[in-house]
Amino acid sequence: MVPAPHATWKGDPELRAHIIDKFLLLLFCSGWDPDHGGLLYFQDVDGLCPTQLEWAMKLWWPHSEAMIALLMGYSDSGDPALLHLFYQVAEYTFRQFRDPEHGEWFGYLNRDGTVALTIKGGPFKGCFHVPRCLAMCEEMLDALLSR
DSSP: OOSOHHHHHHTOHHHHHHHHIIIIIHHHHHHBOTTTOSBOSOOOTTSOOOSOTTTTOEEHHHHHHHHHHHHHHHHHHOOHHHHHHHHHHHHHHHHHTBOTTTOSBOSEEOTTSOEEEOOOOSSSOOSSHHHHHHHHHHHHHHHHHHO
């Protein structure tokens, strides 16, 4: 698994580096909350105030997808900075979203990382992102350890 299968298939290292830089690192850096950690739900491309009322919330699925993408990028490039960012997101995610009492992940956090809604499932949070994330990350980590 790699973040740029087409670039890998073509054997184009410049395209792969461009994809990691512009579609992974740039987005991660613009979305990471420097004050409280975690990924903000919305950011305005021009740095203006987002119009979405939930812009500053932290949701389970962007964190799941970021963990997958960062680990894919590390698997492909070997860049330790991507592994560090994977760990940063994973550490935040497992600390903030996990329900230590009843298991599973909460879906919605406030900007400061406190639980905004205690629901763990509903019309938008189903049983897709969390198990997919955990399975894919385990598979990639196993492959990395066996190298």
